[in-house]
Amino acid sequence: MSGLRSKHLLGLEGMTAEEINLILDTAASFKEISERPVKKVPALRGKTVVNLFFEVSTRTRASFELAEKRLSADTVNISKAGSSVAKGESLRDTAENLQAMKIDVIVIRHGSAGAPHFLASILDASIVNAGDGSHEHPTQGLLDMFTLREKLGGIEGKRVTIIGDIAHSRVARSNIFGLVTLGAHVTVCGPPTMIPPRIEELGVRVETDLNRAIGEADAVNVLRIQLERQKVNLFPSLAEYAVVYGINRERLAAMKPGSIVMHPGPINRGVEITQEVADGDRAVILEQVTNGVAVRMAVLYLLCEGGSKDKSPSIEDVVGEKSDSRVN
Amino acid sequence: MDADQIRRAVKRISHEIVERNRGVKGLVVVGIRRRGVYLAQRIAEYMEKIEGARPPVGALDITLYRDDFQVTKNIQTKPVVGTTEIKEDVTDKAIVLVDDVLFTGRTIRAALDELIDFGRPRQIQLAVLVDRGHREFPIKADYVGRNLPTSENELVEVKLIELDGRDEVILGEMEE
Numbered sequence: 001m002s003g004l005r006s007k008h009l010l011g012l013e014g015m016t017a018e019e020i021n022l023i024l025d026t027a028a029s030f031k032e033i034s035e036r037p038v039k040k041v042p043a044l045r046g047k048t049v050v051n052l053f054f055e056v057s058t059r060t061r062a063s064f065e066l067a068e069k070r071l072s073a074d075t076v077n078i079s080k081a082g083s084s085v086a087k088g089e090s091l092r093d094t095a096e097n098l099q100a101m102k103i104d105v106i107v108i109r110h111g112s113a114g115a116p117h118f119l120a121s122i123l124d125a126s127i128v129n130a131g132d133g134s135h136e137h138p139t140q141g142l143l144d145m146f147t148l149r150e151k152l153g154g155i156e157g158k159r160v161t162i163i164g165d166i167a168h169s170r171v172a173r174s175n176i177f178g179l180v181t182l183g184a185h186v187t188v189c190g191p192p193t194m195i196p197p198r199i200e201e202l203g204v205r206v207e208t209d210l211n212r213a214i215g216e217a218d219a220v221n222v223l224r225i226q227l228e229r230q231k232v233n234l235f236p237s238l239a240e241y242a243v244v245y246g247i248n249r250e251r252l253a254a255m256k257p258g259s260i261v262m263h264p265g266p267i268n269r270g271v272e273i274t275q276e277v278a279d280g281d282r283a284v285i286l287e288q289v290t291n292g293v294a295v296r297m298a299v300l301y302l303l304c305e306g307g308s309k310d311k312s313p314s315i316e317d318v319v320g321e322k323s324d325s326r327v328n
Numbered sequence: 329m330d331a332d333q334i335r336r337a338v339k340r341i342s343h344e345i346v347e348r349n350r351g352v353k354g355l356v357v358v359g360i361r362r363r364g365v366y367l368a369q370r371i372a373e374y375m376e377k378i379e380g381a382r383p384p385v386g387a388l389d390i391t392l393y394r395d396d397f398q399v400t401k402n403i404q405t406k407p408v409v410g411t412t413e414i415k416e417d418v419t420d421k422a423i424v425l426v427d428d429v430l431f432t433g434r435t436i437r438a439a440l441d442e443l444i445d446f447g448r449p450r451q452i453q454l455a456v457l458v459d460r461g462h463r464e465f466p467i468k469a470d471y472v473g474r475n476l477p478t479s480e481n482e483l484v485e486v487k488l489i490e491l492d493g494r495d496e497v498i499l500g501e502m503e504e
Binding site for chain 2: 033038043
């Protein structure tokens, strides 16, 4: 086993199937630790992890912090409000000051795509992307794949439909990159205004008719309608979205038996998914949250202990020619 | 050691454990991954034949408790993290820890640390198939299949049917 090639987790784009499977296999072992009376192992004792969150978060932030603590790492949490970012300090200055305090890992969430890549190019610390703008959210993609693998018994050849605002969703992009690499058949579905042009080039099928998109699916991943990211109205009203693209009891009944419903949270109950479906027995939403801690433990463990300690890539290396990521 | 010698040693260890603990009540046999787990299962089977009752068997993966991460950082063969399975409550139980080879004692130190995170056992005993000496910690086995005097650059390899297709203990030279 050769471990991960990079000491950073910036995105699932470009990762090999072997690397993704290593993370998922390691996560399977880590899952048991959270069931123990003492939910802690000494694997990352003496390592310092900074959670640098420039955007609000409940799940991802708590999940990363619990993962770090269960591996015995020391953690520091910094959010935009209450830090010198509010005084106008630049990302570079914030990051270089943190590095001067001898930290090992930075988990960063930022509203701009590429912010984690920028940090990776200037710092020695390992960088974990916890969501950058509309670009990627790799640990969410990994925990979704972990849940799929656990529930469906595998990923290769399975049909996964992602529904919602594909254009603005970093969850969708990370899922697409990872799932396509592992050989799943991915369909994206949503209002045409929310489907980015040329998305087919990532290896997915586009379907605007919801009933056709979910009929053959082994799993549907229902995205949250991100009202905070919409600068223009991409659909007439929430009520209309709920009618045309919401997952409700009737649509669930039309899906394949044994298929599952996922949602990255937080849920807009009654918009993209009804109360009944979200709380029903086909939904695996809370299991995704449980799995998130195990997946993040695996990522932190592999980056700290397994990742090759090569020198940090330059910003050109990490972004390369594919700097087409939208910046909000 | 050949297959017959391994079988006799494991059988004798099982008898000794039963004798010393006056049966299997309150015992949990815990194997250290990977080969210790198979030896633990064999011991539990013999104990069932001897006493008519089978003690619970657990598995311990000590990867996350190792003290040599820093040392092995750049080695390509990183240990893969396995799963620990301790379903029993270990508090007030007598634990028989099982491993294939006892060498420096560092693996056992890690296993003791991990085991104690699951509760407070009444007692922990140690059973090994081969004790090859060269301890770096004050650790001693309670049950030993075979004492095998070795030099430090020799390699003791235990092969088990469950994993390797045959039962055998091989003494070889370490590759430089």
